[in-house]
Amino acid sequence: MSLLAHVPRQAALRQVALRRTPASSRFLTSEESVPFSYKSKPVFAAKVVGYLVAGFSIPFVAAYYQLSKSGGSS
Structure with missing residues:
Protein backbone atom coordinates (compact mmCIF):
# COMPACT_ATOMS: atom_id res chain seq x y z
CA MET A 1 0.00 0.00 0.00
CA SER A 2 1.13 3.48 -0.70
CA LEU A 3 1.71 6.18 1.85
CA LEU A 4 -1.33 8.11 0.62
CA ALA A 5 -3.62 5.18 1.39
CA HIS A 6 -2.68 5.37 5.09
CA VAL A 7 -3.43 9.10 5.51
CA PRO A 8 -7.28 8.94 5.69
CA ARG A 9 -7.16 5.96 8.02
CA GLN A 10 -4.70 7.69 10.36
CA ALA A 11 -6.79 10.88 10.35
CA ALA A 12 -9.91 8.91 11.25
CA LEU A 13 -8.10 7.15 14.09
CA ARG A 14 -6.87 10.51 15.45
CA GLN A 15 -10.40 11.92 15.44
CA VAL A 16 -11.72 8.90 17.33
CA ALA A 17 -8.90 9.16 19.85
CA LEU A 18 -9.58 12.86 20.42
CA ARG A 19 -13.29 12.26 21.04
CA ARG A 20 -12.68 9.67 23.73
CA THR A 21 -12.54 10.78 27.35
CA PRO A 22 -11.35 8.49 30.09
CA ALA A 23 -14.14 7.21 32.31
CA SER A 24 -12.26 8.22 35.43
CA SER A 25 -12.25 11.91 34.49
CA ARG A 26 -15.95 11.96 33.61
CA PHE A 27 -17.06 10.76 37.00
CA LEU A 28 -14.54 12.64 39.13
CA THR A 29 -16.34 14.27 42.05
CA SER A 30 -15.31 15.70 45.36
CA GLU A 31 -17.04 14.86 48.61
CA GLU A 32 -15.82 18.03 50.29
CA SER A 33 -16.33 21.56 49.03
CA VAL A 34 -13.02 22.76 50.50
CA PRO A 35 -9.72 20.94 50.03
CA PHE A 36 -8.95 20.80 53.74
CA SER A 37 -10.69 19.85 56.95
CA TYR A 38 -11.69 22.19 59.73
CA LYS A 39 -12.86 21.24 63.19
CA SER A 40 -14.83 24.30 64.27
CA LYS A 41 -16.93 26.36 61.87
CA PRO A 42 -16.91 29.56 63.99
CA VAL A 43 -13.11 29.50 64.27
CA PHE A 44 -12.84 28.86 60.54
CA ALA A 45 -15.24 31.74 59.81
CA ALA A 46 -13.22 34.08 62.04
CA LYS A 69 5.01 60.36 54.20
CA SER A 70 4.47 63.29 51.84
CA GLY A 71 2.71 65.40 54.48
CA GLY A 72 -0.64 65.37 52.66
CA SER A 73 -2.62 63.81 55.50
CA SER A 74 -2.89 64.62 59.19
Missing part, protein backbone atom coordinates in the same frame (compact mmCIF):
# COMPACT_ATOMS: atom_id res chain seq x y z
CA LYS A 47 -10.01 33.12 60.23
CA VAL A 48 -11.61 33.68 56.82
CA VAL A 49 -12.99 37.08 57.86
CA GLY A 50 -9.61 38.08 59.29
CA TYR A 51 -7.84 37.02 56.12
CA LEU A 52 -10.27 38.91 53.88
CA VAL A 53 -10.21 42.06 56.03
CA ALA A 54 -6.41 42.05 56.10
CA GLY A 55 -6.21 41.65 52.33
CA PHE A 56 -8.82 44.34 51.69
CA SER A 57 -7.14 46.84 54.03
CA ILE A 58 -3.66 46.64 52.46
CA PRO A 59 -4.32 49.27 49.74
CA PHE A 60 -5.82 51.68 52.28
CA VAL A 61 -2.90 51.28 54.66
CA ALA A 62 -0.47 51.83 51.78
CA ALA A 63 -2.35 54.96 50.66
CA TYR A 64 -2.35 56.34 54.20
CA TYR A 65 1.37 55.64 54.52
CA GLN A 66 2.16 57.36 51.23
CA LEU A 67 0.04 60.41 52.10
CA SER A 68 1.50 60.72 55.59
